[in-house]
Amino acid sequence: MERKVSRNRLKGSRNSRSSENRFNRGRCNQRFSMPRVKSWNKEAKSWKKPKRKFKKKKGIEFKSKWVVAINRNLDVMPGKRDNILYLGASTGTTINYVSKLIDGLVFAVENSPDMAINLVKLAERRKNIAPVFCDARNIEFIKKAMFGTKINILFQDIPSFDQAEILIKDSLLVDKDARIFLSLKTQSISQQEPEKTLREVEEKLKKHFKILHVENLEPYHRKHYFLILQKV
Numbered sequence: 269m270e271r272k273v274s275r276n277r278l279k280g281s282r283n284s285r286s287s288e289n290r291f292n293r294g295r296c297n298q299r300f301s302m303p304r305v306k307s308w309n310k311e312a313k314s315w316k317k318p319k320r321k322f323k324k325k326k327g328i329e330f331k332s333k334w335v336v337a338i339n340r341n342l343d344v345m346p347g348k349r350d351n352i353l354y355l356g357a358s359t360g361t362t363i364n365y366v367s368k369l370i371d372g373l374v375f376a377v378e379n380s381p382d383m384a385i386n387l388v389k390l391a392e393r394r395k396n397i398a399p400v401f402c403d404a405r406n407i408e409f410i411k412k413a414m415f416g417t418k419i420n421i422l423f424q425d426i427p428s429f430d431q432a433e434i435l436i437k438d439s440l441l442v443d444k445d446a447r448i449f450l451s452l453k454t455q456s457i458s459q460q461e462p463e464k465t466l467r468e469v470e471e472k473l474k475k476h477f478k479i480l481h482v483e484n485l486e487p488y489h490r491k492h493y494f495l496i497l498q499k500v
Contacts, residue, residue, distance in 0.1 A: 328361065328365060329488045330488055330489075331361045331362075332361055332362040332365060333362075333425060333451040333485055333488075333489055333492060333494055334362050334365075334366065334423065334425075334449065334451070334494075335362065335365060336485050336488050336489070336494070337449070337483060337485075337494045340483065342481060342483060342494070342496065343480075343481075343496065344447075344449055344494075344496065345369070346366060346369055346370050346420070346421055347370070347420065348369075348370055348371055348372075349370070349371055349372050349420075350370050350372045350420035350421055351370075351372040351373045351374075351375075351417050351418060351419050351420050351421075352366060352370070352372065352373070352374045352375065352419070352420070352421045352422075352423060353375045353377070353410070353414070353419045353421070353422050353423070353438070353441060353442065354366075354374055354375065354376050354377060354423050354425075355377045355404040355422070355423065355424040355425070355426055355434065355435075355438060356377070356378070356404065356424060356425040356426035356427075357376035357377060357378040357383065357387055357399070358378065358380075358383050358425070359383055359386045359387075360376065360383075360386055360387050360390040360397075362425070363376050363387075363390065363397060364390055364394065364397075367394045367396050367397050368394075370396070371396070372396065372420070373396050373397075373398055373417060374396060374397050374398065375398050375400055375410070375413065375414055375417075375419075376391075376397055376398065376399050376400060377400045377402065377404050377410060378399065378400070378401060379401070379402060379403045379404070384399065384401050387399040398413070400413045404424070404426055404434050404438060405434055405437060405438075407437055407438055407440060407441055410438070410441060411441055414441070418443070419441060419442045419443075419446055420446055420447065421446065421447050421448075421449065422435075422438065422439065422441070422442045422446055422447070422448045422449070423448075423449045423450075423451075424438070424449070424450050424451065425451040427453040427456040428456055429456060429457050429458075431450070431452060431453070431456065431457065431469070432469050432472045432473055433472075435448070435450055435473070435497075436472070436473070436476050439476065439477070439499060442499070443499075444498075444499045444500075446499070447496070447498070448477065448496075448497040448498065448499065449494065449495070449496060449497070450473075450494070450495040450497060451485075451492065451493075451494055452466065452469060452492065452493040452494070452495060453491065453492055454466060454469075454491045454492070454493065455491045457469070462491045462493075466482070466493055470482075473495070473497065476499070476500065477497040477498060477499060477500060478497065478498045478499075478500050479495060479496075479497055480496040480497065480498060481495070481496040482494070482495050482496075483495075483496075
């Protein structure tokens with residue numbers, strides 16, 4: 269039996285084909301106008317990726333404030349038998365570097381669950397790293413995690429508005445002869461000029477510490493300062 273098709277359906281199908289052809293032509297033009305991601309190397313008979321147009325930052329100095337201070341010959345090199353309390357461990361880049369310099373323990377305090385996963389993996393390779401998963405303000409928990417270990421260096425790298433207050437509180441965990449280093453990120457405290465924020469932080473710290481040295485970490489870390497302190 270012959271199937272009858274109305275003229276309207278034929279007309280609609282014709283229009284749909286023409287619109288589809290216009291769409292396909294547009295797609296073809298778009299396809300050939302796009303930049304090529306790879307090019308064919310006839311001699312090697314393989315695809316090669318284009319070279320990067322930007323220069324990638326090299327060196328651990330761009331990731332670690334402590335390493336910048338070490339490379340500038342500041343008195344921040346840990347001793348072979350030192351034990352370190354590190355506040356704000358993050359991904360563990362600096363901790364991995366420092367743990368190779370000492371035979372003592374590095375207590376890595378970190379509150380972020382995502383960062384904690386990296387610290388656990390790092391601690392499996394470096395046996396002198398002891399992750400402590402808590403807020404740096406919880407000094408009671410940190411004290412229990414250290415099991416009475418004497419701390420020789422207290423280092424803090426926490427980009428928070430209360431950086432000075434955290435350091436003052438956690439300094440109760442170390443003796444007077446301990447060396448104290450603070451990586452200060454001024455922009456986390458205030459959006460004003462970095463020098464003005466630095467002076468305000470120094471006024472808070474002078475009540476509890478003797479400020480031995482202040483180092484600007486430019487150009488590796490913008491609006492960052494490295495402070496060397498000692499308890500009074």
